[in-house]
Amino acid sequence: MLYLSSEEIDRFIKEDVPYFDLTSHLLGIRDQPGKITYFIREEAVVCGTEEVKKIFKKLNIECTFYIPSGEKAKKNDILISGTGKAEDLHTAWKAGQNILDHCSGIATQTRRMVDIGNAMEPKVAVLTTRKGFPGTKALAIKSVLAGGGYPHRLGISETVLIFKQHLNFIGGMDGLAEKIKEIKQYCCEKKIIAEAESLEDGLRLAEMGVDGIQFDKLKPEELKEAVIWIKKKTPHISLLAAGGINEKNISAYVKTGVDGVVTTSLYNAKPADVGVKLEML
Structure with missing residues (x-):
């Protein structure tokens, strides 16, 4: 639907994690395998999952499911999920959530x-x-x-x-x-x-x-x-x-x-x- 460069995806990650995840490092969970799941708590028009998927790829997280932008989601629907190492999942966490929060909010309001x-x-x-x-x-x-x-x-x-x-x-x-x-x-x-x-x-x-x-x-x-x-x-x-x-x-x-x-x-x-x-x- 709209092209975002690799540099822009890097910027989304760097804004929240300029160097490394200090908390995961101190807890000793960096390499533990895990799963990340983004879900919606209300009906909404989905937007931004493609960008989150690109963030996953940058961080070696395998995307296991996602709903394309423009689709409607019901309460508690999964928007996107992936598997990878704990430190990478935590690095992706807020960058992905911020994109989905704001983009889906605008898309939903637009649809209304x-x-x-x-x-x-x-x-x-x-x-x-x-x-x-x-x-x-x-x-x-x-x-x-x-x-x-x-x-x-x-x-x-x-x-x-x-x-x-x-x-x-x-x-x-x-x-x-x-x-x-x-x-x-x-x-x-x-x-x-x-x-x-x-x-x-x-x-x-x-x-x-x-x-x-x-x-x-x-x-x-x-x-x-x-x-x-x-x-x-x-x-x-x-x-x-x-x-x-x-x-x-x-x-x-x-x-x-x-x-x-x-x-x-x-x-x-x-x-x-x-x-x-x-x-x-």
């Missing part, structure tokens, strides 16, 4: 929002912003995908999204109106999306010929009016809602008729309740 949105409109897209915690992007994006959502933008190098902050440097809406033809010419294979904070801004952007409009912080009733007016004039334009959208209010925004909702809330999802058992063989 997708299900709520699809109940109102089957084709609405649930999209995530770039406002994730630094250093966690790859795992966060994988979690969103596992839950049925999509990244709004993976980075500012790949898409064109014109904000008010950009307009401040080109003379506002008038400046954009003068440049839009040139922008579309040079980025002929990309969509040009622009942000609007009012119906008036949205109508003007539509008249300029942008491919999509992202409405920021409009109330659902205001957004619904904007969608009706703009779709009437330019039915093929893509319309997005952004600004404070979460599980509690997504229904109201989907009802407006937008093509997608953009949210940061998924990155703040409560971690899934993942338990770990380590046993001697």
Whole structure:
């Protein structure tokens, strides 16, 4: 689903075990054979087992079972298990648990929002912003995908999204109106999306010929009016809602008729309740 390099897997291990497991060393259990089992204490959408499996491989732990990311798990289901030496199992323990906790939490929350949105409109897209915690992007994006959502933008190098902050440097809406033809010419294979904070801004952007409009912080009733007016004039334009959208209010925004909702809330999802058992063989 998403590629993580060998160096990134090493970093997950090194964050928790920079040198060696002092406790296992002092207890004299380093070489004892054992088994590690990660299980879930609640229903959840699984995510991160592939990364834990790679951690196992790095530490010479044989993976004996795992559920692929994106699958649903019931309470007390085993997510992934493996066998190896006690010191290696303890080295993998927290790195693996942290990945499964946070990734499955985001995936589960994403699936809830997708299900709520699809109940109102089957084709609405649930999209995530770039406002994730630094250093966690790859795992966060994988979690969103596992839950049925999509990244709004993976980075500012790949898409064109014109904000008010950009307009401040080109003379506002008038400046954009003068440049839009040139922008579309040079980025002929990309969509040009622009942000609007009012119906008036949205109508003007539509008249300029942008491919999509992202409405920021409009109330659902205001957004619904904007969608009706703009779709009437330019039915093929893509319309997005952004600004404070979460599980509690997504229904109201989907009802407006937008093509997608953009949210940061998924990155703040409560971690899934993942338990770990380590046993001697």
